[in-house]
Amino acid sequence: MTSNTLVQRIRQHQYLRDLRNKLLSLHKVLLDAERIAYEQVQGRVSTKELLELALNHEQFAWLHRISELIVQIDQMLTADEPASLENVQTLITDARTLIVPSEVGNAFARKYYAALQREPSVVLAHADVSKLLALD
Numbered sequence: 001m002t003s004n005t006l007v008q009r010i011r012q013h014q015y016l017r018d019l020r021n022k023l024l025s026l027h028k029v030l031l032d033a034e035r036i037a038y039e040q041v042q043g044r045v046s047t048k049e050l051l052e053l054a055l056n057h058e059q060f061a062w063l064h065r066i067s068e069l070i071v072q073i074d075q076m077l078t079a080d081e082p083a084s085l086e087n088v089q090t091l092i093t094d095a096r097t098l099i100v101p102s103e104v105g106n107a108f109a110r111k112y113y114a115a116l117q118r119e120p121s122v123v124l125a126h127a128d129v130s131k132l133l134a135l136d
Contacts, residue, residue, distance in 0.1 A: 020073040026125040027066045033119045
């Protein structure tokens, strides 16, 4: 392995860790926003109840798309072999495509758009992810 390849792998690994952490932050603020919306109608929920809702309730199902991306990154970071450049590029493209809010897009895009309109913390987390995705 040449030192250039090693440097590229280190950079790729760090980029994936940064993207994972920013997506995790975005997921958390989206989950918090969805919890607030849920609690306004249904009343307060415990942390345990929130986990159950996040996994199984249709109101939270749209967040699974971000969870799946985070899991993909985790698998790349913990794999025995470094992720191929092609696989990393595909993941980045998927992330870029996913975080495009739209009033008229798919269910995720519409709910994401609504969350961006309601919650300043979502706007900030979105900006962090977008900035990182724009670097590559």
